[in-house]
Amino acid sequence: MPSNTLPPVTCAPTPDVSWALDMMKGLEALKTAEELLPDVPNAPTIGVTWSADEIKELDALKAINESLPLDAQRGLLSVRLSILTEDTTSPIRQELDLWRQANSDGVRVIGVARDLNVSATKVPPWKRKDLGDWLQNRVPEFDVLYFWKLDRFVRRILDLQVMIQWCQRFEKNLKSLNDPIDLSSPLGTTITTLIAAIAEIEATNTGVRVASLWEYNKTQDKWLTGAPMYGYKTVKGPDGKYVLDHDEQPYRHLRWVIEALLKRKKKPSAYRLCKILNRARIPGPSGGLWYGTSLLVILRNPALMGLRTEERKDYDGPKRSQLVYGSDGKPIRVGPPIATPEEFEELQAVLDGMSRRNLNPWTPGATKFLGVITCARCGGNYTKRTSVSRGRQYEYLRCRDCKSKGENPGELYGSLVDVVLEELGDHPVEHREYARGAETRKKLKEIEAGVSHYMKELAPGGKYARGGFVQETAEETLNNLMRQMDEIDPEAAKDRWVYTAGGKTYREEWESGGMERMSKDLLRAGIKFVISESQDGEETVGALLIPEDVKTRLAIQEDQFERQF
Structure with missing residues (x-):
């Protein structure tokens, strides 16, 4: 198969690659309603039908919650259900009950993690699409994690133990509406573990009953359970x-x-x-x-x-x-x-x-930069294919979703590596770490108390407002406290992610890790290398699309749960 020489690659966004940005916007429009729905408290649980009365009640609960003090504890609501049907009402009930409890506790709701059609037995909290993102990437944003019932949260005692350790590490609390769960005391932690053990036994018994039903169902000519095949x-x-x-x-x-x-x-x-x-x-x-x-x-x-x-x-x-x-x-x-x-x-x-037209089509691992190299025409991934013609074997890269022409793998990979190194190679490799603001908050509170005290006593009628040495000393102390307050970064008083350089550049990191390491980093950062053809179809053009927040996306992020297994 003839190869195509790639011209110098341009880096987006530029006016020359506006077509690529338009294409990506078009692909975004094809996402499901759930993905398009912003993850904010103002969006009700999707996938189920809310009645007018339920929406009215939800709005009323939100209004109460928004009136709470800005410095109140922050809560995340977790809604989960294994099977979602047209008649499902449980997610709505869960969400409304959670809002009521948060209002009763004086906790400001900052988000709702909704995971429907997700099994708690098979998928632990940190691997769920919505809740997992909060637990891995949005830890500084909440203090309490609410859920409706323990079996709505976890079904395995090991998963609960991992979550308890995670909460202790990041100083978070778990709260269930229908179970006596509170991690603020050793007794509460013990009760939580015992309840999880009972829930695991129940889940195991349910699994045995379901497996037995399936085995029986297979031997019958009647249709006892399950969805039939299409048709x-x-x-x-x-x-x-x-x-x-x-x-x-x-x-x-x-x-x-x-x-x-x-x-x-x-x-x-x-x-x-x-x-x-x-x-x-x-x-x-x-x-x-x-x-x-x-x-x-x-x-x-x-x-x-x-x-x-x-x-x-x-x-x-x-x-x-x-x-x-x-x-x-x-x-x-049947x-x-x-x-x-x-x-x-x-x-x-x-x-x-x-x-048999192709040898090993779409072989796992055969394509380098899978998910990074995409097609401008349809947004599909370029994938390596192998074909035989007149006794000769050819390897080429081609969009698997449309009839784009084949590209020489070596030349395409080489162009991608060159432009990535040019744009990002000199960036320092950074690591994301969790920083707590508790000590800074404590120090700031002490300083604020001192400032308030001296300002009050220096006012007319105060015990320091007498002139001479006493007043001068108090004013000097007040000024010193004000300087200390100004020196404290307000961000340091918050729980937050901080990014520290590790001493290496990405060029050095990728030279030692090879294309595989570079591919993983580009995927994590959401970087795309979009391939298009010139108008006459003679040349191939590659455009590197880099997100604005690429620095934080590229940072090495520790999986907070990986070391538990």
């Missing part, structure tokens, strides 16, 4: 039990895809099929857009034949599901087929043939 729906049979039947519209869409792959002489790619489905505004399996990966998972699933399947435990390829056999040694039928056994077998052969 099917549950209907009540003559005996009152649920069975599977075709879901008319999804069934028709799948039949169109299957026939396109089996009957057309030129087989359309999964990308092409998804593009047509999306243009026709046909919702995907999750209600959003169609993607090649999700479409191929459906087409590879033997459930298309109306048979019971389960996830492969030894999965190492594209066929993620396998048939479940009954006591008679035959596959268990519904009418979308594809006949003959069609399914032929379909797998077609998909196998299409997947």
